[in-house]
Structures are given as structure tokens and as C-alpha cells.
Amino acid sequence: MQINTWLKGSFCGVMGLLLWSCSKEPVIDNTGTTTPGQTISTSYLNIRTDKAVYKPTETIQFTVDGNVPPTARVRYKQLTSVVDEAAITGNTWSWKAPGTDFTGYMVEVYGQESGQEKLYGTVAVDVSSDWSRFPRYGFLSKFGPLQEADMDGVMATLTRYHMNGLQFYDWAEKHHKPLAGMVSMPATSWFDIANRPTSKATVDGYIKRAHQKAMFALSYNLAYGALRDAEADGVKTEWSMYDDQSHVKRTVLDIGSFLKSPIYLMDPANTNWQQYLAARNSDMYSVYSFDGFHIDQLGDWGTKYSYSGQPLNVAGSFGPFIQSMKAAHPDKRLVMNAVNQYGQQASIAHSPVDFLYTEVWSPNERYEDLGRIIQDNDAFGNGSKRTVLAAYMDYKAAEQPGYFNPAGVLLTDAVIFAFGGSHLELGEHMLGKEYFPNANLAMSDELKTSLIRYYDFLVAYQNLLRDGGTFNKPALLSANPQISLANWPSQAGQLAVLGKEMKNQQILHLLNFTNTKTLDWRDAEGTKPKPDRIDKLDLVFTAPKAVKHIWFASPDWQGGRSQSIPFHQTGQRVTFTLPSLHYWDMVVITY
Secondary structure, three states, X not given: OOHHHHOOOOOOOOOOOOOOOXXXXXXXXXXXXXXXXXXXXXXXXXXXXXOOOEOOOOEEEEEEEOOOOOOOEEEEEEOOEEEEEEEOOOOEEEEEOOOXXXXXXXXXXEEEEOOEEEEEEEEEEEEOOOOOOOOOEEEEOOOOOOOHHHHHHHHHHHHHOOOOEEEEOOOOOOOOOOOOEOOOOEOOEEEOOOOOEEEHHHHHHHHHHHHHXXXXXXXXXXXXXXXXXXXXXXXXXXXXXXXXXXXXXEOEEOXXXXXXXXXXXXXOOOHHHHHHHHHHHHHHHHHOOOOEEEEEOOOOOOOOEOOOOOEOOHHHHHHHHHHHHHHHOOOOEEEEEEEOOOOOOOOHHHOOOOOEEEEOOOOXXXXXXXXXXXXXXXXXXXXXXXXXXXXXXXXXXXHOOEEOOHHHHHHHHHHHHHOOOEEEOEOOOEOOOOOOOOOOEEOOHHHHHHHHHHHHHHHHOHHXXXXXOEEEOOOEEEOOOOOOEEEOOOOOOOEEEEEEEEOOEEEEEEEEOOOOOOOEOOOXXXXXXXXOOEEEEEEEEEOOOOOOEEEEEEOOEHHXXXXXXXXXXXXXXXXXXXXXXOOEEEEEEEO
């Protein structure tokens, strides 16, 4: 979390759960148009899986909301290849996942109507034995007494979005002592750092449900936070971070009555502090079956000092801190927030974290900044660690009740996903502020449905989006002089082309900024207009060799399923037509 903006946030936001309901979804027809509420032979089917992710050869259970046509069939595709197909005889069925690890699949339910194939619904499946390869990170932020049905509803929603890990935000009683009570007698209820009532039954209930859905559950805490009573709990003042060399003024976050105590910052490089916190985490793990520790920080606060008066290399100390946490609990997973990349290159990226997590703040406010951060993280982690961005949408609008603007959210997700990242944005509600319980803004049915398609797309095509490759600047032109198209970075009023080479393939991401007057991704006021949908987009590609196949897919088109595209090649000139472009199309050219 970044404090200079966090202090300005709205802390009085709605604390209630925002549960997603299975509203009627639009029909998807073979022309790619969507008609809300229209039925032809059946309503568009909402297809669910019983888990967020599966291990190789594990059995996957599918459930359909609505009536399945008697002639319906299901096909399982890996990119464009059909790996299995079967008839459907009811609203539930199962499929044994293939044995190949770290692979995404698109599942299509379809049938025949009037001699033509009709798509009834799609859902993606991730077959991965570990979440670190393709992390999709969600959160939970309300742990007061909850009904079982409320927790079930939240987890069903996050499962449909394929979240394979959850950050349990601000569940603990104290930063320096997360376990309320003792190991032999843990408290059944307590007040968190913001004086919100918290229930052991709710924390346990969410951890249990996360594991049932194959999600990792990580305990959120600061790397270096201690409350005013820390000394009584065994914390030594000499372990603190200081604003001066004479250890007179301790470094402290004090924002008044919102928090039940000021937060005193400890020196994360101090081995005594590391050992103390590791021991308190041992207490926590003895009571709660968390899978690991989500480590937070407060960003760059300038020069700080140890008790002995030595300047602290705070950014460089995160690596040793993480190493200490891993040594104390080698079976637990670790993730650390690099606030605006603070400490990422210096130490976090080289430490045993499962992936790289960046909370994005000014001056990184443009779409191109999101792409650059993801590419930087790829380089910092030597290509072995994926990126999750905490990037808060509709930031100013979130100070008052209202709705998220779908256009801004979808354009931002399209950019993050095209660059191979994921977006921390979904929990009991969507995030609009760095204080996660703020739920002032709701998601419209349109946005909920669109995000299901986007996360299906992220999973189904993860082997192209997040599994290597080299970004490049392909030679692609629009055959329509009225449509302006240019290579990344994005330009207002144009289509942006982001290219990537993978083995014998050229990938083209087309991102639609035609109606965009500002290239700020945050859409702070929630006013970004929708891009105009372009039908029958004629393109000319300069190919370095003979093209064998062209296909495309889009989260905005036919549930994200892949579709072959006819093309014509004369020399290096290759012409083809995309059926439609709304926010984001992905084109794959195979040589």
C-alpha cells in the first residue's frame, strides 16, 4: 500500500458483501452479435466448474445453469486443436483433464440449429499443478460473522473467475502478533487494525472453502508493522526504523482514529525482528491453515536509520526479510507487494516469492506504463516469474457509491492480459481503493458478464499470453484508410498493435483506443467511453515467410472461442479480415 494516497482514500465505504448473482446472460450467435435476454432455442448457458484450477488427470465437474438442448455436445480445445468431444445428456457432466501440466483449455457447448452450428456457452479450464506459473490473485476483506451461504456465494463467484489464490486482507488483530489469543486458546473473535469485528469461524470458513476450490489462501500482513502495545508482546524498541540518527523519533504511520493504534515501522533487515515475526507466524500457522504470507510495505519513505544511527537500505532489505520468512517456514508460499516497484529489482524479484506483485501508482498512469512494468518484472525475474498488478480503477469515483465504468475496466484488463499479467481486482467486490474493504462502487451485470469472458480468455490462452515469447513490432496495416492503426505504445483515437513472437507463430494483439481521448488507465472519474465496435476489419500483414494458418479469438466475440480466418498471401503480403473488434482481439499467424 502507498500511504500518501491511502490517507486520502474513503474509509467509510460500504462494508457489506457484494455477491454476484447468476443473472440471465446474452445469447451468442454465429455472427458474434449479442442480444441481451433474447432466446432462440435456449438461453445462453452459464457453465461452471467445481474448482478454479486442476491438476493433470484430475476429474473436472461441469454444471450448467439452465436447460441444455437435447442435441448439445461439448468439445474441449487447446488453442485451435480439439482434444476431446462428447454428447451432453444433462446439466452436469465430468471430464478427465489431460496429463499435460500448465495448459489452458476452452470448453465449448454447442449444437445444431437450422443446419448451422450454434454456440450455447463456453468456460475455460486451467490444468496446472502450481499457481505460480499462471497466478490469478483475488482477495477477501470482510471477516465479521457471516452465514455459510454468504461465504459459499463469494467463493462460487471467485471460482467462476478462476482465481487460484486469495489475499486475506486485514484479517489479523495486530501486525506484530497476527494470532488473536494463544495457540492453546485462540480467540473466537477480535477487532482488526481498523476496529472491525472479526470472527475466527469466518476466517476458518474461507480458508476451508479456498482449499476446496484449489485456491491458495495467503495471510496479509506488513513486513515491518508494530502497534503501540508491541513491547508488552515482546518487541524491542531497538529493532525499530528511525527518522533520525539519534534514535529519538521512531518512524510511524499515524492517521488518527481510523486505526486502533499508530503503526510503528520496524527495520526489516533486523534479524531479531525477523525471528520474532517468524515465531508469531508459527503461532498463526498452528491455528490457521494459511498457505503462506502476503507481505505488504508502504513504499519509499526516504532515508531512514537503524537504532545505531546507520542509514537503512530499506528496498534492499526486503530480500533478506523474505529469505528469513522462507527459512522459518519452507513449505509456505510468499508474495510481496512492490509499491510502484519499490524494492522489486533490488531484492524482491531475486527472493523466493511465487510471482511478482506491483501496486501501481503515479507517475505510472498510462497504459504503456502497465506494459512496461510487466516487461520489467519479466526481466527482473529472468523470465521465470509472472506478474500481478494491483491497479485500482475508478479511483476518485470510488469515494462515493456508484458503479464501475465497464469501458475503463475492460481496456485496462485487455492491456494487462495482453502483456502477460493478471489484475488484482476481484473479491467480495471489485477494488476501487487501496483500502480493500471499500465497496462503494458496484459491478453492473454487463461488467460481471464481460469479466467472466475476460478471465476465461486469460485461462484458455494462457500458453500464448503468459508462457514466454518476445514482444516485437509487426508490420500490420489497415486496408481501410479511415481506421488508423499503429504499433504499441497506444495512441488516442487509434488501434494499437502489440506483437509477440513465439516459436513459429506471430501473435497480434489489437487494442481499440479509437474513442479514447486520454490514455490514463485508471479512469479515475469512471468516464472513459466505450470504443466503437468495428465489423469486418480488413488487414494487411507483411510476413517474413509462408503463412500456414491464421486464427483469432477475442473475449468480446463468441465466448472467446478460437476461429480460423481465411487469408490470401502474395509474396510477403498477407490479407485477411477479422469478423469484429470491440475492445481486444488476438490474432495468431502460424508459419
